Amino acid sequence: MVTATTPTYRLISDHSFAVVRQNIANDQKAFFAQRRYEAGEVLTRFSAGEIHSKPSYLTVQVGIDQHIMLQPEHLQYINHSCEPNVFFDTSSMEVIAVQRIEEGDEMTFFYPSTEWDMAQPFNCNCGTKSCLGEIRGAAHISAGIITNYRLTQFIQQQLHDRNNPE
Numbered sequence: 001m002v003t004a005t006t007p008t009y010r011l012i013s014d015h016s017f018a019v020v021r022q023n024i025a026n027d028q029k030a031f032f033a034q035r036r037y038e039a040g041e042v043l044t045r046f047s048a049g050e051i052h053s054k055p056s057y058l059t060v061q062v063g064i065d066q067h068i069m070l071q072p073e074h075l076q077y078i079n080h081s082c083e084p085n086v087f088f089d090t091s092s093m094e095v096i097a098v099q100r101i102e103e104g105d106e107m108t109f110f111y112p113s114t115e116w117d118m119a120q121p122f123n124c125n126c127g128t129k130s131c132l133g134e135i136r137g138a139a140h141i142s143a144g145i146i147t148n149y150r151l152t153q154f155i156q157q158q159l160h161d162r163n164n165p166e
């Protein structure tokens with residue numbers, strides 16, 4: 001009997017620096033590096049497509065009641081991990097490596113690094129040592145943990161405002 005332990009993927013689209021692949025078993029799409037990156041390197045730039053006042057599972061938060069659709073759209077396939085290797089800097093509008101990424105690695109980001117209070121919380125299965133379980137946004141993570149992550153200026157401001165009520 002053959003037991004599948006590593007997922008089988010089908011190529012969905014090629015963006016030269018990275019590719020989107022779909023897991024045959026569960027249909028989930030994911031984003032994979034096509035070359036090595038060092039921590040701090042800019043992988044690509046992005047911009048705001050539509051801007052929504054309410055979050056969805058496809059949006060990235062850039063301000064209070066400001067949630068952008070990512071352009072280019074394929075960046076939406078960068079999944080969450082509690083030990084991410086990329087960061088969406090919503091000030092410089094760059095996707096930045098936060099640790100070394102080897103060619104072929106899946107690119108992941110930490111949703112609460114941009115999201116304050118998520119519309120669709122989920123149970124994380126990233127399997128990393130620091131997995132936080134239920135992911136609901138930065139507002140729901142203790143200060144001791146959230147500050148270990150690189151956070152957007154918006155999230156840093158939200159944390160600051162919460163700790164310094166007027």
Ligand SMILES: [Zn+2]
Nearest residue numbers: 082124126131
């Ligand atoms: Zn996790």
